[in-house]
Amino acid sequence: MKITKIHIENFRALKNTTMELEESRSIIVGKNNTGKTSIKVLLDKHLIGESANFRFDDLNCELQDKLIAQIEADKKKTKKEIQDAGMPEFAIKLFLHIEYDEKDDLSNLSSLITDLELSRKEVILGFAYRLDLESYLKLLEDYNSHIEQFAKVNAKKKKEKKGEVKIPEIIYLLQSEKLSKYFRNILFTVEPATTNQYVIPSDDKLIKRDRAIIRKLINYKFINAERDSLNRSANQEAASTLTNLAGQYWDVCRQSGDNEELQLRQSELEAQFMLADSDFTEIYHSVFQETFDEIIELSDSRDNLTIESSLQAKSLLRQNTTVKYKHQATKLPEDYNGLGYMNLIEIIFKLKLLKKEFEDFNDGHMADISLLFIEEPEAHMHPQMQVIFIRNIENLLKLKEIKNVQTILSTHSAHIAANADIDEFKYFINTEKNGVIVKNLHDLKPKGKEPKITDKSTAEEIAEKEEFVRYRFIKQYITLNAAEVFFADKLIFIEGSTERMLMPSIMKIIDNGIKDAKKKGNKQKDEKPLLMQNISILESGAHAKEFDALIKFLDIKTLIITDIDYIDSLGQACASGSAVKTSNPTIKYYFAEKDIEALKELKQSDRIVVEKILVSYQQKQGNYEPRSFEEAFIALNLDWLKSIKEALFERGAIKNKNDFDGTNYYEIVKKCLSSKTAFATSLIFESQRDSQEAIWNIPDYIKEGLIWLSK
Numbered sequence: 001m002k003i004t005k006i007h008i009e010n011f012r013a014l015k016n017t018t019m020e021l022e023e024s025r026s027i028i029v030g031k032n033n034t035g036k037t038s039i040k041v042l043l044d045k046h047l048i049g050e051s052a053n054f055r056f057d058d059l060n061c062e063l064q065d066k067l068i069a070q071i072e073a074d075k076k077k078t079k080k081e082i083q084d085a086g087m088p089e090f091a092i093k094l095f096l097h098i099e100y101d102e103k104d105d106l107s108n109l110s111s112l113i114t115d116l117e118l119s120r121k122e123v124i125l126g127f128a129y130r131l132d133l134e135s136y137l138k139l140l141e142d143y144n145s146h147i148e149q150f151a152k153v154n155a156k157k158k159k160e161k162k163g164e165v166k167i168p169e170i171i172y173l174l175q176s177e178k179l180s181k182y183f184r185n186i187l188f189t190v191e192p193a194t195t196n197q198y199v200i201p202s203d204d205k206l207i208k209r210d211r212a213i214i215r216k217l218i219n220y221k222f223i224n225a226e227r228d229s230l231n232r233s234a235n236q237e238a239a240s241t242l243t244n245l246a247g248q249y250w251d252v253c254r255q256s257g258d259n260e261e262l263q264l265r266q267s268e269l270e271a272q273f274m275l276a277d278s279d280f281t282e283i284y285h286s287v288f289q290e291t292f293d294e295i296i297e298l299s300d301s302r303d304n305l306t307i308e309s310s311l312q313a314k315s316l317l318r319q320n321t322t323v324k325y326k327h328q329a330t331k332l333p334e335d336y337n338g339l340g341y342m343n344l345i346e347i348i349f350k351l352k353l354l355k356k357e358f359e360d361f362n363d364g365h366m367a368d369i370s371l372l373f374i375e376e377p378e379a380h381m382h383p384q385m386q387v388i389f390i391r392n393i394e395n396l397l398k399l400k401e402i403k404n405v406q407t408i409l410s411t412h413s414a415h416i417a418a419n420a421d422i423d424e425f426k427y428f429i430n431t432e433k434n435g436v437i438v439k440n441l442h443d444l445k446p447k448g449k450e451p452k453i454t455d456k457s458t459a460e461e462i463a464e465k466e467e468f469v470r471y472r473f474i475k476q477y478i479t480l481n482a483a484e485v486f487f488a489d490k491l492i493f494i495e496g497s498t499e500r501m502l503m504p505s506i507m508k509i510i511d512n513g514i515k516d517a518k519k520k521g522n523k524q525k526d527e528k529p530l531l532m533q534n535i536s537i538l539e540s541g542a543h544a545k546e547f548d549a550l551i552k553f554l555d556i557k558t559l560i561i562t563d564i565d566y567i568d569s570l571g572q573a574c575a576s577g578s579a580v581k582t583s584n585p586t587i588k589y590y591f592a593e594k595d596i597e598a599l600k601e602l603k604q605s606d607r608i609v610v611e612k613i614l615v616s617y618q619q620k621q622g623n624y625e626p627r628s629f630e631e632a633f634i635a636l637n638l639d640w641l642k643s644i645k646e647a648l649f650e651r652g653a654i655k656n657k658n659d660f661d662g663t664n665y666y667e668i669v670k671k672c673l674s675s676k677t678a679f680a681t682s683l684i685f686e687s688q689r690d691s692q693e694a695i696w697n698i699p700d701y702i703k704e705g706l707i708w709l710s711k
Contacts, residue, residue, distance in 0.1 A: 001104045001368045002406055003218075004122075005097035007198055010060040012038045015435030021406065022424050025394065028410040029417055029486035030428030031534070035436040036410045040222060040373045042094055046127040047220035047371070050211060051185050054092060054129050056174040060435070063090065064171075067131075071170045075140055075147075082137065091130035091183075095190070095198055098123045098217075098369070108216045108368055112189050112209065122192045125214070128185070128200055135182040143170050187211055219367035221354045223347060225376040344385055347377055351396045359399055370405045372397070378413035386415040417483035422475050427486055429555055444549055445471050474550050488536035490709055491551065491558040493544040498629060499561060500539055501680040505687070506698050507531055510706050526711040533710070545589035557612045559709045561702055562586050563628045564599065564617045575666035576600070576625035590615050600625060604704060616705035627666060630673055632699035633683075635665045640696060644686045651685075653678040 003021050008014040013035040019026075028036045045052035056064065067090050074082055100109060100121050112123045131139070174182075187209045190197050200206070358370040374393075378386045397405040411417065417425070425441040446467040451457065453465050478485065485491060494500055511529040540547060544560045551558050564587065566579030573583075581596050582588060590609045591599060600619055607615045618626045626632035634641060641648065642660065649657045655674040662668065673679060687695055 001098065001100045001109070003096050003369060003371065004099045005095075006039070006043075007093075007095040007097070008039070008042060009091075009093040009198060010063045011042050011092045011094075012058060012060060013430060013436050014038050014042075015060050015062060017436045017438055019426050019438040020440055021408070023406070024404050025407045025409065025420075025424050026426050027417070027420050027424045028408065028426045028428060029412075031430075031487055031489060032412075034428035034430045036428050037225075037375070039408070040375055040410070042092075043220060043371075043373060044222060046094055047214070047218060052127070052129060053180060054183065056171065056179050058092065066090075067174075068170055071140065071143060075143055079137055082140075083133070087133050087136055089130075089200060090136075091128045091200060093129075093198065093200070094127040096125045096127075096218075097192075098125065104368065108213060111213060112217075114189050114207065115192050120192055124190045124192050124197060125209070126186075126188045126190055126200065128188070129183050130186055130200060131183050132203075135184065139173065139182045142173055146173060187214065216362060216367060218369045218371055219358055219361050220371045220373075221357065222373040223350050223354075223375065223377070225379065344381060344389065347374075347389070348396065351393070355397060355399065355405075358405060366399065366403060370399065370403065372405050372407045374407065374409045376411055376413075377409065378411060378416055383415040386413050387419045390416045390419050412487055414484040414487065417486055418479050422478055425486065427554070431555070439553060441553075444474065444553055470546055470549070473546060477547075478550075482536070482538050484536045485538070485550075485554060487534070488556065489534040490536075490556055491554070492535060492537045492709065493540045493547065493558065493560045493562075494537060495541060495562055495629065496539055496676070498676045498680040500537060501677070502683065503537055504531075505684060506702060507706065509698060510703065510710065514710065527707065528710055530706060530710050535709070540586075542584045542586055545586040548589070551613060552610065555612065557709060558614070559705045560586060560613065560615045561705055562615065562617050564619075566596070566627045573627070575664075576627065584617070586615065587617060604708065614705060614708055616701045616708075618699070618701050621700050624663075624665065626699070628669065629699065629702075630669050630676065630679065631665045632701070633696070634668055636697040636699060638665075644682070647686055648679070648682050651678050651682045653682040 002023050005018060005020050007018045009016050013033070017035065019028075019039065028039070030036055045054070059067070066088070070088060070090075077085075098109070100106065100123070106113070109123060112125070115122070186200075186206070188201070189207050189209060190201065354372060358372075359366060361367050361370075377389060381389065393407070393409075394404075397407065399405060409416075423442040423445075427439045427441060428436060429439065430436050446464065448464075450468045451461040451465050453462060457465075492503070494503065507530040511531055514527050514529055517527075538547075540560075542562055542565065544562060562584055565582050565584040566574050566576055567581060567583045568574040568578045569580050571583070579596050582599060587599065591602070591607075594602065599617075602619070604614065604616075609615060618628070618632050621632055621635060624635050626635055638661075645654070645657055645660055648654045648660075652675050654660055654672045656672050660668060660672045683696065
């Protein structure tokens with residue numbers, strides 16, 4: 001039995017959001033403020049405790065506006081008019097899709113099954129914080145009384161010529177704790193086969209459920225991002241967090257009774273306590289007897305007082321035991337560990353505790369679904385520690401009876417993302433029209449069965465095979481190089497190491513231009529310095545097209561910087577004058593219908609292939625049409641490059657230094673460029689002489705693309 005899907009409506013930024021869950025582990029990734037934490041908060045509210053409490057600010061902004069507008073429209077209507085018109089739905093909603101099969105014990109689920117169709121093995125649980133008709137009418141009544149009250153106050157003030165007070169709006173009645181006066185929690189099931197299964201049924205069709213059933217069905221636990229061991233300065237007990245957790249773990253293990261070795265050790269410990277109690281009691285008598293005798297003399301009591309030792313493993317471990325760690329031959333307190341290790345050890349202890357709680361739930365009868373939410377485990381961990389954690393967490397959570405913990409893990413760590421299976425990823429993105437949506441990375445995988453290619457394969461089969469290859473390539477590339485794309489606001493695809501090395505300097509020059517324009521008062525309002533934005537840069541060579549599905553999936557603004565790569569009629573690299581087409585795969589992919597002359601003149605607006613993707617390559621730069629970045633750069637900066645020619649030569653960036661001159665930039669690159677990497681390194685080094693900023697000019701196609709991206 002498992003939860004296959006979570007659907008949320010009207011909770012904060014989660015306007016209408018559906019997240020699919022994997023059977024074992026689902027990893028939530030995405031930029032900040034995309035609702036990742038809100039998923040956990042809503043699960044906490046409904047799956048822990050007896051009643052979920054909300055504030056007005058928890059309602060999605062659109063629902064807030066809709067409710068206020070509805071109240072203003074209805075405040076003068078009669079009860080019958082409102083009933084006849086039909087009241088819109090005002091509710092925060094959570095739906096859990098639970099899937100089961102023939103192997104599952106349905107004793108807890110059977111009463112929730114409403115669909116008797118044998119082929120459908122699903123139950124949909126609905127949790128809602130709803131404003132029903134009766135409460136809505138009461139709210140209108142209170143609002144009208146509220147208006148009348150202030151009207152009387154204003155009439156009095158007017159009579160006394162003291163002016164008027166502004167009548168507080170309806171939101172006043174809904175803020176703070178007042179919302180719970182009108183909104184109510186309901187728990188219900190809906191028919192899986194209904195057309196709109198996320199609408200709360202009418203009262204006559206509403207099948208309400210008891211929370212006690214849900215507690216047996218779903219055992220939900222969580223580990224928050226804020227952990228005790230990380231709050232040393234704010235929490236005096238944080239220094240002994242691991243000791244406290246060790247005490248809790250001892251209690252759980254001691255009470256479980258499923259470990260014979262542990263029980264034997266427990267018996268030995270109890271025997272030691274009995275002997276120690278006898279010795280301590282004798283000592284206590286000698287120490288306290290004089291005091292007890294004085295108490296008897298000064299009181300009317302004839303009862304003798306005594307004190308006895310009563311050691312217990314629980315109190316002994318918690319109060320008289322300390323977790324330490326060994327550094328060489330020295331034992332140091334637990335809080336002398338670094339924050340990263342403290343965080344990791346605390347999480348491991350908590351996972352061990354939660355594992356026991358899952359297994360020992362309901363006297364050893366595990367819940368049908370054990371659900372765990374781990375929030376941002378990476379805090380203070382260095383990259384390698386994060387990698388080790390994500391690779392081993394499933395082993396820590398293996399339960400008895402071959403059951404697994406269904407885990408949701410949210411993270412901002414590219415290292416964790418890079419070492420997980422991207423098929424587990426749930427990518428959160430905040431759209432302008434539909435609010436937060438959640439995308440499954442496994443949706444990038446082509447549907448159907450992968451074809452086997454033979455000599456007789458059709459063009460369609462070959463193309464379909466390429467889609468599977470492209471999907472595996474994206475998975476491999478992301479896990480090796482570019483997991484940070486899931487946390488970026490914008491992307492830049494570049495050709496290679498030259499552009500990667502120079503891009504920070506190029507972006508700084510662009511930013512300085514934006515700042516200078518701002519000082520002069522002519523900066524465009526929508527331009528923002530690039531280095532202040534969350535932009536990821538990926539090397540793709542001339543094959544950015546292979547990432548087309550991923551770019552569109554991420555739905556973020558993307559600049560593809562590539563080379564036009566002129567070739568002649570023989571398919572050989574050439575200068576622009578001899579060019580008949582381009583060999584660049586990305587340009588051919590996006591602009592297959594354009595000939596070489598059209599590509600040379602293609603406006604920026606025509607190179608925006610979809611709303612958020614711009615392809616930028618070399619075009620006319622002054623009177624010259626460069627073929628590559630190096631050509632474009634040399635054409636703009638030849639005088640400066642000639643002044644540092646000796647340094648470029650010594651660094652291995654150029655050869656044939658005497659030919660490093662003239663206006664045939666294609667030939668200069670062909671004859672003189674020795675190493676692109678050494679060329680880029682030399683540019684950065686030489687531009688910093690005498691603590692100067694970079695002093696070179698940026699090729700037009702890069703500058704224009706980056707300015708577009710900055711907006």
